[in-house]
Amino acid sequence: xxxxxxxxxxxxxxxxxxxxxxxxxxxxxxxxxxxxxxxxxxxxxxxxxxxxxxxxxxxxxxxxxxxxxxxxxxxxxxxxxxxxxxxxxxxxxxxxxxxxxxxxxxxxxxxxxxxxxxxxxxxxxxxxxxxxxxxxxxxxxxxxxxxxxxxxxxxxxxxxxxxxxxxxxxxxxxxxxxxxxxxxxxxxxxxxxxxxxxxxxxxxxxxxxxxxxxxxxxxxxxxxxxxxxxxxxxxxxxxxxxxxxxxxxxxxxxxxxxxxxxxxxxxxxxxxxxxxxxxxxxxxxxxxxxxxxxxxx
Amino acid sequence: xxxxxxxxxxxxxxxxxxxxxxxxxxxxxxxxxxxxxxxxxxxxxxxxxxxxxxxxxxxxxxxxxxxxxxxxxxxxxxxxxxxxxxxxxxxxxxxxxxxxxxxxxxxxxxxxxxxxxxxxxxxxxxxxxxxxxxxxxxxxxxxxxxxxxxxxxxxxxxxxxxxxxxxxxxxxxxxxxxxxxxxxxxxxxxxxxxxxxxxxxxxxxxxxxxxxxxxxxxxxxxxxxxxxxxxxxxxxxxxxxxxxxxxxxxxxxxxxxxxxxxxxxxxxxxxxxxxxxxxxxxxxxxxxxxxxxxxxxxxxxxxxxxxxxxxxxxxxxxxxxxxxxxxxxxxxxxxxxxxxxxxxxxxxxxxxxxxxxxxxxxxxxxxxxxxxxxxxxxxxxxxxxxxxxxxxxxxxxxxxxxxxxxxxxxxxx
Numbered sequence: 147x148x149x150x151x152x153x154x155x156x157x158x159x160x161x162x163x164x165x166x167x168x169x170x171x172x173x174x175x176x177x178x179x180x181x182x183x184x185x186x187x188x189x190x191x192x193x194x195x196x197x198x199x200x201x202x203x204x205x206x207x208x209x210x211x212x213x214x215x216x217x218x219x220x221x222x223x224x225x226x227x228x229x230x231x232x233x234x235x236x237x238x239x240x241x242x243x244x245x246x247x248x249x250x251x252x253x254x255x256x257x258x259x260x261x262x263x264x265x266x267x268x269x270x271x272x273x274x275x276x277x278x279x280x281x282x283x284x285x286x287x288x289x290x291x292x293x294x295x296x297x298x299x300x301x302x303x304x305x306x307x308x309x310x311x312x313x314x315x316x317x318x319x320x321x322x323x324x325x326x327x328x329x330x331x332x333x334x335x336x337x338x339x340x341x342x343x344x345x346x347x348x349x350x351x352x353x354x355x356x357x358x359x360x361x362x363x364x365x366x367x368x369x370x371x372x373x374x375x376x377x378x379x380x381x382x383x384x385x386x387x388x389x390x391x392x393x394x395x396x397x398x399x400x401x402x403x404x405x406x407x408x409x410x411x412x413x414x415x416x417x418x419x420x421x422x423x424x425x426x427x428x429x430x431x432x433x434x435x436x437x438x439x440x441x442x443x
Numbered sequence: 444x445x446x447x448x449x450x451x452x453x454x455x456x457x458x459x460x461x462x463x464x465x466x467x468x469x470x471x472x473x474x475x476x477x478x479x480x481x482x483x484x485x486x487x488x489x490x491x492x493x494x495x496x497x498x499x500x501x502x503x504x505x506x507x508x509x510x511x512x513x514x515x516x517x518x519x520x521x522x523x524x525x526x527x528x529x530x531x532x533x534x535x536x537x538x539x540x541x542x543x544x545x546x547x548x549x550x551x552x553x554x555x556x557x558x559x560x561x562x563x564x565x566x567x568x569x570x571x572x573x574x575x576x577x578x579x580x581x582x583x584x585x586x587x588x589x590x591x592x593x594x595x596x597x598x599x600x601x602x603x604x605x606x607x608x609x610x611x612x613x614x615x616x617x618x619x620x621x622x623x624x625x626x627x628x629x630x631x632x633x634x635x636x637x638x639x640x641x642x643x644x645x646x647x648x649x650x651x652x653x654x655x656x657x658x659x660x661x662x663x664x665x666x667x668x669x670x671x672x673x674x675x676x677x678x679x680x681x682x683x684x685x686x687x688x689x690x691x692x693x694x695x696x697x698x699x700x701x702x703x704x705x706x707x708x709x710x711x712x713x714x715x716x717x718x719x720x721x722x723x724x725x726x727x728x729x730x731x732x733x734x735x736x737x738x739x740x741x742x743x744x745x746x747x748x749x750x751x752x753x754x755x756x757x758x759x760x761x762x763x764x765x766x767x768x769x770x771x772x773x774x775x776x777x778x779x780x781x782x783x784x785x786x787x788x789x790x791x792x793x794x795x796x797x798x799x800x801x802x803x804x805x806x807x808x809x810x811x812x813x814x815x816x817x818x819x820x821x822x823x824x825x826x827x828x829x830x831x832x833x834x835x836x837x838x839x840x841x842x843x844x845x846x847x848x849x850x851x852x853x854x855x856x
Contacts, residue, residue, distance in 0.1 A: 189739045193718075199739065210504055270542060277546030360535050361542065364552035365496045365528035376501025376529035381713040381731075382740040383504060 178395065184388030204385025211377050212368065213390055220353055220370040221397060223287070227352035228345040231292045235299025235344050236337065242300075243307035254304075258297045265294070269361050276362060283364040290358050295348035302347060306340030342408040346401050353398060370394050483579055486771045491522035493772030497761075498536035499557035501529020502710075505734060509795045513788050518779050523772045528553075533562045540571050540764045551766035554773040558605060559759040560597040564839050566762060567604060573763045574604040576774060582781035585810075587802035591835055592758040598673060598838030605760035606777035607800035609789065612829040613655050613754040614729035616822075619744040621722040628751050629663040632723065633690065637697040642722045644698045646712050647705035647854065648846040655755055656725055657849055658837060661687045663752060668834035675840035684845065688852035695853060705854075717741055723748070727757075729829060730796030733820040747823055753832025758800055787813045792820040799826075 184190065185204050187197030238257060242250045260268070269290065276286040318332045319325075334341075356371045363369075374390045377383045480486050495518070501507060507527065515525040530536055536556045543551045558566070566572050577583055586593055586607060593607045594600065615632065617625050621642070626635045636643035646653030662668040664686045672679050695702030699721055706712040709726060716724035717740050724741075726732070735741040761777045763770065779785055783806065786799040803814050819825070 203738070207504060210508060211501075270538065273542045274546045277543055277548050280548075283552065360530065361539060364539055364543075365498060365526070366552065368528060372529055373501070375531045377504070378502070379500070379531045379710065380502025380504065381710040382717075382735050382738065383502065386504070 181388045184384050187385055204389045207386035208389040211373050216370040216373040224349040224353040227291045228348040231295035231299045231348035232345040236303045238300045239303030239307050257300050260294050261297050265357055269358050273362050283366045286362045290362050291352045295351040298347040299344040302344040306337050339408050342405045346405045486774050489771035490775040493769040494524040495554040495769050495772040495776050496526050496528050497555040498528045498553050505795045518776050521775050523775050544766050549766045550768040551764055553764050554767040554769045556762045558762040561839050563596050564599040572604040573765045577603045577606045580778040582778045585801045597836045605762040607758055608761050609797040610758050611727050612756045613727050615725045615748040616745050617723045617748050618742045619746045640697045641699055646708050648849045650708045652709040664690050673837050675838050680844055684848050691853045729823050732822045733792045736822050756830050756833040757836050783810045
């Protein structure tokens with residue numbers, strides 16, 4: 147138990163806190179309510195406030211539009227982009243933070259540039275280069291999306307390294323740890339929560355992309371956004387579009403919950419670190435220390 | 444909901460496409476590309492084992508199902524794999540082709556595009572289409588060589604640069620429960636709208652459907668489609684358009700929400716009709732009405748409204764990009780798609796209900812029988828009825844001029 151009873155909210159404070167939390171949950175959940183209703187609406191005519199016929203036609207139609215293969219391709223694309231953009235972002239952030247790069251401000255601005263460019267123009271321009279270089283379309287999509295995700299991962303990791311104390315690594319080296327051991331047992335566990343957040347953002351960039359996948363992918367990668375956008379452009383597909391949109395929301399929500407879980411245990415591990423800094427007593431996986439509920443609240 | 448590849452998404456796509464075309468025109472090595480094949484057997488031989496990517500508007504689940512479940516297995520018998528790539532806008536497919544050609548790639552990933560109108564013209568001006576290949580297709584023999592809809596596509600000569608696929612007819616439909624005595628002319632429709640404020644509207648141009656409605660009103664106020672010259676000229680525009688915009692401005696206060704806002708596209712218009720907020724809808728793809736009534740999206744009393752002055756008809760096509768890496772396979776797909784079996788299958792109301800491009804009169808008795816025995820849709824009459832007094836599209840240059848005039852003369856009035 148690292149949290150003090152002094153910081154545990156009691157009485158009126160607790161009620162206000164709960165009320166605010168409940169309001170926030172409603173605020174975020176409310177937009178999904180019409181989606182859920184539409185997903186199971188076989189008929190819904192103006193001005194009826196609720197669907198006039200319920201059913202699973204929307205789910206069947208969504209499967210007909212190719213929901214499942216599109217979903218699988220989107221998950222794969224998101225994971226690959228996250229797996230590449232996260233370590234790259236971490237390396238860039240570490241170099242920028244600890245001053246191994248000259249003109250860090252200029253480099254930061256360059257890294258953020260992809261966010262400022264209008265994606266359509268950037269994609270059409272870069273695609274000519276990719277085609278000239280005979281880069282296979284699927285690889286081209288990954289490369290471009292990694293570039294688009296890098297500003298986010300770098301930014302998150304810079305924040306993490308801003309509060310990172312290099313002396314833990316130095317201490318471990320003094321005690322005889324090899325560089326690989328320092329990386330695995332000190333460095334990675336300490337930045338794990340930030341890595342999870344960065345990977346989540348990189349996943350989202352790839353997960354929600356339409357224009358790069360269409361133009362650079364050249365039709366090889368028919369991902370969920372392509373299918374949803376195609377279906378949404380037609381009439382009478384509202385239930386199917388609602389089902390697919392819900393399908394598109396679920397993985398990010400699950401990932402967000404996973405990120406929050408990693409963040410929680412990571413913070414607790416960080417607090418424990420000073421008393422157990424000897425390499426041979428440091429657990430490789432921070433989650434091996436179960437976090438008692440409320441410990442990190 | 445469209446039977447025509449559509450969506451002039453003028454904003455980003457075309458604004459960027461134009462400079463690209465300019466670049467392409469300089470870079471394209473295969474200017475005025477035409478096929479290297481002399482006979483059909485050579486095509487069949489090369490097609491074996493090829494994969495063809497057909498890029499098409501993906502919002503029509505009947506169209507998607509037809510391609511995946513009926514057309515793809517049929518071409519598989521020739522050893523050709525057909526993959527469908529859904530896009531929201533046909534211009535996305537063209538942009539991909541322009542980019543590939545600009546990069547000097549002759550092994551393009553786009554093998555067929557469902558196309559017509561402005562997109563076809565844009566591609567033709569950029570030499571992006573393979574031309575002169577449709578005469579090779581055995582199925583072409585069953586089309587009428589003098590059919591004006593197949594000779595020119597919105598005023599752009601086809602020149603064998605795209606293979607016909609299906610016909611469409613601009614159609615109005617109404618809720619017979621709300622309108623017991625429907626008007627019979629387009630002028631009558633506008634009068635009805637003024638007599639029933641708030642129960643009629645049309646999509647705002649440059650939406651494809653709103654744009655064609657404005658052209659129909661132009662024909663109506665000009666005294667008939669024959670009074671509007673198909674070829675664009677500033678003189679004709681200046682002479683004819685004031686009456687059009689006066690009429691539409693006069694109509695505006697009687698529209699849905701007093702004309703303060705317009706639906707953005709056919710899907711939004713259809714949603715208003717489905718919700719009974721308006722009583723008349725319009726579409727280029729009447730084939731989809733059957734399904735929309737059957738699944739309860741549209742009111743059960745939905746009925747097609749035939750107009751005495753006729754409506755615009757057009758054909759849509761399969762275009763073959765000049766840099767496709769599966770030219771032979773794409774030709775086989777276009778040929779199978781044009782065969783009697785496929786045209787009949789696609790015309791089934793519960794499959795896709797699209798009108799054939801074949802000349803039914805010229806078919807053998809057995810083949811004609813197949814078309815004659817097609818079940819009738821309870822909602823949509825046959826093509827002969829729909830296309831009665833039909834007129835052709837104006838030249839593509841009319842479209843942006845009329846749309847811009849509508850924006851300044853009606854919307855910002």
